[in-house]
Amino acid sequence: MKRIFIVFAMLIACVSMTMAQEKQASIKFEKINYNFGKFSEKEPVQKCVFTFVNQGTAPLVINQAIASCGCTIPSFTKTPIKPGEKGEIKVTYNGRGTFPGHFKKTITVRSNGVTELTRLYIEGVMEEAK
Structure with a gap:
């Protein structure tokens, strides 16, 4: 009876250790902030790229990237990113029709x-055209 109990306990321990090592x-x-610095109102469209890596053990899927404003448009890697591989989120800021000054x-x-x-955060200062 003791042997059955010990074997059963070892089986439970092995199963729980396997579940704890689930792939994720x-x-x-690389960075979560991007500063465009100063740019002219004459060139209101600014672009940047945020690069990331999948440091996990399972494929990474970006479900969505949503901007806080209609003047900012993100686009992202749609295919799953394998462990150790890189992906990117491209962001376009269009200041046309907005007031000059600092934005975040x-x-x-x-x-x-x-x-x-x-x-992720983008910021900069759009200066009035002279």
Whole structure:
């Protein structure tokens, strides 16, 4: 009877250890802030790229990238990113029709990673055209 109990306990321990090592994706951005600096109202469209790597053990999928304003448009890698590989989120800011001055916008990224939600920030100063 003791042997059956010991074998059963070892089986449970092995199963729980296997479940604890479940594969998961993990997103890691090189940077989460981008500053355009100063630019003229004559050239209101500015672009940047946020690069990330999947540091997990499962494929990473970006579910959505949503900007806090209609003047900011993110586009992202649609295919799953394998462990160790890189992906990118391209952001276009269009200041046409907005007032000159400082701006700061947020891009909310949702993924299947351990950290499901990440916020990226862009900012800059659009100077009045002279």
